[in-house]
Amino acid sequence: xxxxPSLQNLPRTSALLCLEVERFCLRQLGLTRGSHLVVAIxxxxxxxxxxxxxxxxxxxxxxxxxxxxxxxxLRPEAEDDASHAQAVCHALGIQCSVRKADVKGFAAKHHMGxxxxxxxxxxxxxxxxxxxxxxxxxxxxxxxxxxxxxxLLRLIRGAGWPSLGGMPARDDKRHxxxxxxxxxPDDLKQLLMQCELSWHEDAxxxxxxxxxxxxxLQVLPLLRAENPALDRSMGxxxxxxxxxxxxxxxxxxxxxxxxxxxxxxQEQKECPATGKSILLPRSLLRALxxxxxxxxxxxxxxxxxxxxxxxxxxxxSALPQPAPSSQGRASTLLALDEALMQGRGNSRFQLPGGFxxxxxxxxxxxxxxxx
Amino acid sequence: xxxxPSLQNLPRTSALLCLEVERFCLRQLGLTRGSHLVVAIxxxxxxxxxxxxxxxxxxxxxxxxxxxxxxxxLRPEAEDDASHAQAVCHALGIQCSVRKADVKGFAAKHHMGxxxxxxxxxxxxxxxxxxxxxxxxxxxxxxxxxxxxxxLLRLIRGAGWPSLGGMPARDDKRHxxxxxxxxxPDDLKQLLMQCELSWHEDAxxxxxxxxxxxxxLQVLPLLRAENPALDRSMGxxxxxxxxxxxxxxxxxxxxxxxxxxxxxxQEQKECPATGKSILLPRSLLRALxxxxxxxxxxxxxxxxxxxxxxxxxxxxSALPQPAPSSQGRASTLLALDEALMQGRGNSRFQLPGGFxxxxxxxxxxxxxxxx
Numbered sequence: 001x002x003x004x005p006s007l008q009n010l011p012r013t014s015a016l017l018c019l020e021v022e023r024f025c026l027r028q029l030g031l032t033r034g035s036h037l038v039v040a041i042x043x044x045x046x047x048x049x050x051x052x053x054x055x056x057x058x059x060x061x062x063x064x065x066x067x068x069x070x071x072x073x074l075r076p077e078a079e080d081d082a083s084h085a086q087a088v089c090h091a092l093g094i095q096c097s098v099r100k101a102d103v104k105g106f107a108a109k110h111h112m113g114x115x116x117x118x119x120x121x122x123x124x125x126x127x128x129x130x131x132x133x134x135x136x137x138x139x140x141x142x143x144x145x146x147x148x149x150x151x152l153l154r155l156i157r158g159a160g161w162p163s164l165g166g167m168p169a170r171d172d173k174r175h176x177x178x179x180x181x182x183x184x185p186d187d188l189k190q191l192l193m194q195c196e197l198s199w200h201e202d203a204x205x206x207x208x209x210x211x212x213x214x215x216x217l218q219v220l221p222l223l224r225a226e227n228p229a230l231d232r233s234m235g236x237x238x239x240x241x242x243x244x245x246x247x248x249x250x251x252x253x254x255x256x257x258x259x260x261x262x263x264x265x266q267e268q269k270e271c272p273a274t275g276k277s278i279l280l281p282r283s284l285l286r287a288l289x290x291x292x293x294x295x296x297x298x299x300x301x302x303x304x305x306x307x308x309x310x311x312x313x314x315x316x317s318a319l320p321q322p323a324p325s326s327q328g329r330a331s332t333l334l335a336l337d338e339a340l341m342q343g344r345g346n347s348r349f350q351l352p353g354g355f356x357x358x359x360x361x362x363x364x365x366x367x368x369x370x371x
Numbered sequence: 372x373x374x375x376p377s378l379q380n381l382p383r384t385s386a387l388l389c390l391e392v393e394r395f396c397l398r399q400l401g402l403t404r405g406s407h408l409v410v411a412i413x414x415x416x417x418x419x420x421x422x423x424x425x426x427x428x429x430x431x432x433x434x435x436x437x438x439x440x441x442x443x444x445l446r447p448e449a450e451d452d453a454s455h456a457q458a459v460c461h462a463l464g465i466q467c468s469v470r471k472a473d474v475k476g477f478a479a480k481h482h483m484g485x486x487x488x489x490x491x492x493x494x495x496x497x498x499x500x501x502x503x504x505x506x507x508x509x510x511x512x513x514x515x516x517x518x519x520x521x522x523l524l525r526l527i528r529g530a531g532w533p534s535l536g537g538m539p540a541r542d543d544k545r546h547x548x549x550x551x552x553x554x555x556p557d558d559l560k561q562l563l564m565q566c567e568l569s570w571h572e573d574a575x576x577x578x579x580x581x582x583x584x585x586x587x588l589q590v591l592p593l594l595r596a597e598n599p600a601l602d603r604s605m606g607x608x609x610x611x612x613x614x615x616x617x618x619x620x621x622x623x624x625x626x627x628x629x630x631x632x633x634x635x636x637q638e639q640k641e642c643p644a645t646g647k648s649i650l651l652p653r654s655l656l657r658a659l660x661x662x663x664x665x666x667x668x669x670x671x672x673x674x675x676x677x678x679x680x681x682x683x684x685x686x687x688s689a690l691p692q693p694a695p696s697s698q699g700r701a702s703t704l705l706a707l708d709e710a711l712m713q714g715r716g717n718s719r720f721q722l723p724g725g726f727x728x729x730x731x732x733x734x735x736x737x738x739x740x741x742x
Binding site for chain 1: 522523526527528529530531532533535536582585586589590593594597598600601603604605607608610611612614615617618621660661662663665701702705
């Protein structure tokens with residue numbers, strides 16, 4: 001590996017790219033000086049560029065960096081990728097660990113697809129590394145074309161708004177930062193070439209076995225043919241969604257301060273497990289517009305999810321469980337709200353993931369499934 | 372044409388479909404008994420089904436129906452389509468007028484594409500017919516797959532939320548109703564077959580010359596392969612968007628009651644035309660969350676648009692002008708809001724369509740282009 005140029009010695013366009021990421025980190029991510037980040041590095045272009053840019057910004061932002069490369073063991077070249085990632089990190093002066101993940105075994109054990117299992121283990125190992133290193137955040141290399149893919153994935157799954165706007169750049173619950181989320185991937189590759197840093201192309205990115213790849217390879221090119229500025233457009237949508245996320249969070253926080261929900265732990269007589277419930281009082285529901293009520297229902301369900309469905313594997317329990325699929329949930333919550341408006345009593349609504357909503361006397365109780 | 376069965380004599384599934392449309396008209400569209408509607412009928416399946424269903428519901432809802440068929444003169448079979456539409460309306464007991472539209476001439480004169488010109492003349496002729504007939508609304512045959520196309524079109528154009536959720540089912544400014552917006556088109560065709568009503572397939576629907584067709588023929592099948600319930604999912608998204616539209620409208624109405632904007636008519640000394648401006652006072656802008664401010668900017672621009680850009684043709688002036696493309700607008704409004712937050716003064720921002728925003732002393736003035 002060659003000597004990495006400093007920010008001052010980079011060509012102008014690449015230096016500007018780094019400064020844009022710095023601005024994004026300070027303004028949008030609220031990154032504070034002295035932060036310690038674990039960089040998730042696969043050896044691909046995006047994460048290599050992430051490690052490079054953060055190492056160039058580290059002296060300016062007083063960042064403390066370490067890195068983790070995960071060998072998923074799914075491809076014959078996985079060991080090479082991990083060695084390459086370590087070599088890059090060495091050149092950048094970042095200490096890099098490597099962990100092996102048994103994706104196939106995990107997928108078989110938990111009856112999930114390899115794509116989902118891979119993601120689950122990946123985030124779990126990254127979180128473990130963050131805790132071991134006493135780091136504040138995990139830094140991920142997602143860029144604006146990943147964001148467009150994510151918007152389409154969410155559209156297909158039937159996500160609501162602002163979730164439809166795409167993945168957040170900062171996720172405090174999961175300790176994730178995405179410093180490159182508004183960057184164009186071609187600019188990242190150009191930077192790598194200018195710094196003479198190589199990367200490994202992941203052949204599985206071309207496989208149409210995975211939905212994300214099918215969207216990237218088949219659908220997005222058709223949409224970009226209609227609007228060449230599609231990714232920039234989606235970036236603006238993402239920004240507007242972020243404002244709305246903040247708005248609704250604050251509105252619900254204020255409403256819950258005035259009319260708190262009640263968390264109830266139900267002791268099960270026949271069964272040692274305890275199920276948790278959240279009761280939304282009549283006064284709270286009456287104080288809110290339907291647009292706010294629907295989001296309150298979502299928050300209650302997500303709170304029950306995050307509160308910890310019993311996990312089958314300690315490796316995944318370090319992270320909050322994802323909320324159950326939005327597919328089918330919107331329709332049930334809309335039906336629930338209509339029943340509330342009609343003043344119906346004693347009605348039960350089954351939500352995906354085994355959750356239940358019980359409407360009685362103008363109040364609604366959401367309950368966790370009891371395993 | 373055969374005798375049309377009554378609602379009571381229809382097979383159960385088709386009778387239920389009609390009753391669902393009735394429910395949708397009463398609950399979602401707020402259609403009042405005694406309304407007079409002009410049905411836009413092309414002779415295709417969707418508008419034929421619309422005429423049929425409305426004629427079946429007319430006695431129950433005390434509807435007064437008339438119809439208009441527009442011959443766009445673009446296809447050799449256009450005259451046949453219009454005659455067929457008239458025959459269908461005759462069988463349904465609906466009086467149907469036919470108007471000819473010179474789409475090619477209009478497109479050439481106004482330097483627009485045939486798709487846009489066709490839409491512009493169509494809505495203009497429908498609105499003229501509505502006024503002639505003293506009707507309350509124009510009824511359009513859009514169904515839930517049209518809604519999915521519309522969502523994609525809006526995603527490509529870079530629409531914000533709730534606009535991204537798709538076309539409204541009721542548009543009071545343009546006097547439009549879409550009673551079939553949650554219906555599945557296959558169900559509509561089945562109903563037509565059960566009533567032995569034929570329809571004409573529009574060959575131009577298969578042409579990939581138009582963006583809408585490319586999305587329908589090339590993109591939506593790929594998305595439906597990922598989620599066969601995609602259209603239902605988008606229907607829920609549309610419903611949630613409607614709630615949000617209502618929420619933001621009320622919120623801005625309340626804010627504008629407390630801190631009204633000022634409309635200013637600027638007399639131009641050198642030029643006989645007058646340009647209109649809207650001043651958003653500092654007190655109003657300070658009272659709002661960024662999510663609400665962005666929507667206030669949009670409302671100001673739309674108000675200036677609707678206030679009547681001078682129209683080159685009387686045929687299009689009956690309808691409010693569409694707001695300028697959202698492409699490029701979101702980024703400018705985001706930059707404007709950032710400048711406001713930073714307390715910048717004396718800054719001008721150019722918006723698509725020739726509109727301008729001028730920031731000074733914490734207030735913002737939006738101005739119409741002067742022709």
